[in-house]
Amino acid sequence: MSKAELRARLDEIGVRPSKMLGQNFLLDTNLAKAIVADLEPSEGDHLVEVGPGMGALTVHILATPARRITLIERDHRLAAELTQRYTAEIASGRLAIRQGDSAKTDLLSLFGYGPVKMVGNLPYSASTAIISHFTAAASPACRLVLMVQREVAERLAASPGHKDYAALTVQLGRRWSVRKLRIVPPDVFWPRPAVESAVIEVSKRPVEGLPNPDPEGFSALVRQGFSSRRKQLRSLLKLPLGVWDDWASAKGHPVTARAEDLPVDHWADLALHVTPPGHDHPGEMCDVVDSDDRILESRLRSEVHVNNSLHRAVHLWIFNSRGELFLQKRSPWKINHPDQWCSSAAGHVDTGETYEEAAHREMKEEIGADCPLVKFWKVGASEETGYEFVEYLVGLCDGPFCFAPGEVETGAFFPIEQIRRWVERTPDEFTPLFKMAAAKFLGETERLIKLVSGT
Ligand code: SAM
Numbered sequence: 001m002s003k004a005e006l007r008a009r010l011d012e013i014g015v016r017p018s019k020m021l022g023q024n025f026l027l028d029t030n031l032a033k034a035i036v037a038d039l040e041p042s043e044g045d046h047l048v049e050v051g052p053g054m055g056a057l058t059v060h061i062l063a064t065p066a067r068r069i070t071l072i073e074r075d076h077r078l079a080a081e082l083t084q085r086y087t088a089e090i091a092s093g094r095l096a097i098r099q100g101d102s103a104k105t106d107l108l109s110l111f112g113y114g115p116v117k118m119v120g121n122l123p124y125s126a127s128t129a130i131i132s133h134f135t136a137a138a139s140p141a142c143r144l145v146l147m148v149q150r151e152v153a154e155r156l157a158a159s160p161g162h163k164d165y166a167a168l169t170v171q172l173g174r175r176w177s178v179r180k181l182r183i184v185p186p187d188v189f190w191p192r193p194a195v196e197s198a199v200i201e202v203s204k205r206p207v208e209g210l211p212n213p214d215p216e217g218f219s220a221l222v223r224q225g226f227s228s229r230r231k232q233l234r235s236l237l238k239l240p241l242g243v244w245d246d247w248a249s250a251k252g253h254p255v256t257a258r259a260e261d262l263p264v265d266h267w268a269d270l271a272l273h274v275t276p277p278g279h280d281h282p283g284e285m286c287d288v289v290d291s292d293d294r295i296l297e298s299r300l301r302s303e304v305h306v307n308n309s310l311h312r313a314v315h316l317w318i319f320n321s322r323g324e325l326f327l328q329k330r331s332p333w334k335i336n337h338p339d340q341w342c343s344s345a346a347g348h349v350d351t352g353e354t355y356e357e358a359a360h361r362e363m364k365e366e367i368g369a370d371c372p373l374v375k376f377w378k379v380g381a382s383e384e385t386g387y388e389f390v391e392y393l394v395g396l397c398d399g400p401f402c403f404a405p406g407e408v409e410t411g412a413f414f415p416i417e418q419i420r421r422w423v424e425r426t427p428d429e430f431t432p433l434f435k436m437a438a439a440k441f442l443g444e445t446e447r448l449i450k451l452v453s454g455t
Contacts, residue, residue, distance in 0.1 A: 107133070171219060327343070346431075377392040
């Protein structure tokens with residue numbers, strides 16, 4: 001769209017560009033096309049555009065093969081204009097338009113249409129809040145291509161030792177990598193901003209070999225470390241005597257190092273060193289059983305898996321008072337089914353435990369809650385179940401929940417219809433044992449809830 005066309009359209013709908021909303025509209029069609037191509041859209045994708053404005057990127061997003069497109073625009077006049085312009089696409093179910101603040105938008109409802117790729121020419125003042133929201137553990141986004149102020153891009157992509165290397169660089173860098181794709185001059189926008197912009201690509205880092213600290217402990221440590229850039233970490237972090245000195249020398253840092261000297265993975269390693277994970281299973285024993293689920297002997301968990309010995313496990317389905325089911329996303333550091341969505345809690349039955357005792361323990365350990373539980377299904381051990389006899393139990397609990405670091409990445413309640421659609425469209429995002437139960441029981445959740453509530 002030329003500048004004259006854009007101004008005429010804005011006049012028609014009575015909009016004068018708002019500085020507060022960062023309304024600098026993109027005029028360069030080739031650049032808009034290139035930004036959308038940078039997202040590498042494919043057929044099954046769910047593309048989410050933040051701040052579509054007058055649709056400079058939207059028109060190219062609609063031309064991709066993406067299955068689903070969601071636009072999130074804060075300005076209700078622009079959201080209304082786009083809704084009118086794209087009536088047919090909305091009616092077909094391919095396009096959804098939300099009016100609201102994308103730094104606060106409900107991300108959970110975006111799950112279930114396919115992998116979410118997020119794109120946007122972001123409003124300057126809200127860009128870091130929007131990026132933090134879309135890169136949180138509970139976000140469905142797997143890749144982001146964003147136009148931001150050049151200064152923000154430099155900060156997000158900075159290397160250790162650089163003046164731009166900041167707490168935000170480290171917080172984001174733990175799980176995401178940031179690449180600057182291109183610098184954009186001010187004159188491709190109207191109104192012309194005072195500063196340069198840059199397009200960045202933000203993509204998930206593979207976790208192999210990365211330290212895995214408790215995310216909250218990591219965040220707190222990084223905040224503390226960057227609270228005064230001039231001060232040495234030795235005095236700033238207030239670690240027990242000798243802990244900092246020993247760790248710094250082991251990692252090859254002088255004991256006088258400052259926050260900006262530590263690479264992201266060293267920050268993660270330090271957080272892990274300071275607060276080691278609470279729960280690990282290396283020496284835990286579980287019962288090996290025969291084909292009738294009778295106990296034969298007790299074995300180390302690791303041996304049971306290597307030998308494909310028959311053993312026992314539990315899966316919990318926890319509903320809230322709205323009838324939604326709590327799903328947990330397994331940690332990407334898990335050996336089995338990393339990063340997949342699963343039942344509310346799940347795990348092995350330890351030696352000496354009943355199924356029910358194991359279920360309560362797993363619920364407490366994994367999601368930090370407990371409630372009465374009732375058995376609703378049992379499946380026999382087979383190759384498909386990972387050689388496990390599995391008892392499924394149902395419970396009612398509104399939370400609050402707190403997730404075991406290293407075990408559970410995140411978790412949330414989802415409406416049953418959404419889960420059904422999600423499993424159907426992207427089955428690979430779920431563990432086999434969840435899918436097995438979902439195929440049989442997602443249509444019977446009211447009965448399951450009655451089973452435990454007794455009504
Ligand atoms: N995508 C359009 C383009 O490239 O021409 C507009 C980009 S303009 C830089 C930023 C857009 O984000 C504006 O349409 C503005 O109204 C919208 N916006 C501002 N704050 C927002 C927020 N918190 N959430 C969603 N949209 C927002």
